[in-house]
Amino acid sequence: MGKNKRAILIIAGLIIFLIFTIAINLVSGSVDFTLKDLKDILLKNRELSTLEYNILYKIRIPRIVSGLLYGGALGISGFLLQTFFRNPIVGPYVLGVSSGARFFVGIFLLTNFSLKVFQAGVLGIFIASFVGSLLAMLLVLLFAQKVNDISKLVVVGIMLGYIASAGTNLMITFAEYEKIASLTLWSMGSFSGITWDMIKFSFIIIIPTVILTFLLSKPLEGYLLGEGYARSMGINIKTFRIILIALSSMLSACVTAFAGPISFVGIAVPHLTRLMMKTSQPKVLIPGIFLLGSSFCLLADYFARAIFSPIELNISTVTSFIGAPIVIYMMVNRRKVI
């Protein structure tokens, strides 16, 4: 089978899988809707009660949209970093993004330190997380300009993560008993309680970033073929690397801000997509990764809320249970597909 035909088939399969995950999230919950109900609602053959309207439009759909956006964003973020490092085992949080976010959320939750911007009610935690993620990213960018060796940059990123974690642990040491639980809760990530306002903000960041990434498919392909080849294409390697990190961090910072750190999606999804599509062409991989990332998160979210309903599992608990075996598989059967 030709590579293109295979890619088209897989993309079509992923779209069907995504529709399936959307459908199971739409129909299942405390109030059940059948597929026929959904069809009737879509065709306006059925009037919705206020309860049904609220459940569908204010609870399930925002949650589905967030799973779709955040899953896709994490997948693309991971793909960009794996491309950058030419290593399939790196994820969006390897450069200290989540540690930076956790550190800043820690300042917000664990200490009595207060800034006007942090007092913006429920938005405080999102602002803290976003600022933390972006500052971590800026530090890495600063080092990226000085360090040419990619493996050294990974080490720098990991070290920055350690410093941020140490800072958080320092705050934990002095924090009150009740406050530590809050940070732990945030650190596990969840799509619960996502509002349309959060989605609007995420949409503005994620969609243009993903489109920009897709538009960079050609230089990305050139970069994958080696720096020499990329240079021959007229790509400024240093600038291009900075763009890669900036795009990746922007995506993961946005997800972390609204849903907390979600593990494994960024590592597992790009690699799994490559294995399925048997290609490294970014123009094919990017849509595939976005679709699989979205489906993966939606499926994980379905399990998170359905397994022990009404108790909800944290999203990372489920993504890790599914993601970790995939990473092990990757380690054991590592193929040179990048």
Add this chain to the structure above:
Amino acid sequence: MIRRKIYFTKLTLLLLALAFMLTGCKGQEGASVNSQEDFEEAVMENIDEDTGLIHIGQMELKYAESFSVDYYQGGYKIITDWNGRRTLLVPEGKEVPQLKADINVIHLPIESVGVFATTAAAELRPLGLLDKISLVTTEVDDWHIPEVKEGMEEGRITYVGRNSSPDYELIQAIKPDLVLITTGTGHGTDEVAAKFDELGIKWISRGSQRESDPRGRLEWVKFVGALFDKEEEAEEFYDAQLKKIEEIEERVANLEGEREKFASFFLSNDIYYVRNKGDYEVKMIELAGGEYILSHLNPDQDGNSKMNAEELYKGIEDVDILFYNNRLGRSIQSIDDLIASAEYFADIKAVRDRRVWGYKPHYFQHADRVADMIEDLYTIFTTPHGEITETEYFFLMD
């Protein structure tokens, strides 16, 4: 009745002020005071900017500092929570006034309430309101309030998941008139409140845990009283409890000899959380006749301070009675467990004398029984050691 009383008091005051202004005008030669304007000004001063309602009084609070209740003409009330969020309670049959600010509006009567903390249920109990609970975030096995347990078993009360990520669909289906939620703790409930706003689910933030005086915590029953138009019952209950506490205080004042020294702490993740001198629980035990051995430990702060075993041992070596909160630090349930956590604890006076008291499982769900708890503690301090091994809320550890 109370509201009517407040209304008449306020009206009398207004009339008196008017009379004073009128006579004052006569007395002040050359002063050009327009009495009508002054009267209008006096009335204007009492008009709430956000609602346009005329203020007629405020709930009297003796110890609570984290909420206030203001009364307005027409039976309207405004509750202001610890965060400054205002909730307008609209009496049955009355319209919502034209609002000039974003203000939370709740229509009375409240027939169905969601409870996001067990202490909230305890605050409903003395007013006979437990039958109003329709949803909770504590599982049936963890309840020690029989009415709630029974309600859950019979299906009248629904468990809706954890309070940080509840099942919004279930809550939406139950559609309570109000959810009592504890915000500002960072336990994810602020996000829940934001989602409630989007869903149009009415909520109000309770915060008895913010009070550093046990009598202030108890006074939150008046907050519930205001929500359910049961101010009189709430005040009666509170005054009776306060009287009971004052009687204990009197008995303590008449005690002869030196007061016994106590300490209170729990162990979690290898860290000892020791009650600050300014904490509500320390005050509660002090009211019962104890003297806190760590009197220097943050006298102005509520909550706990972290300590390692050595530091704690140094501070409490000569303590007469230990209160170990085995509900919060569950790894220790006996004196042997305590000694296992640090061998040298065996040399602490209270441990040597085996005077270590633990907390019974229903302790935290009896926030409305503070006076009884203080009575229990008084019994512990005044009964010769060995004569009792348990009280209603505490037990002597083996």
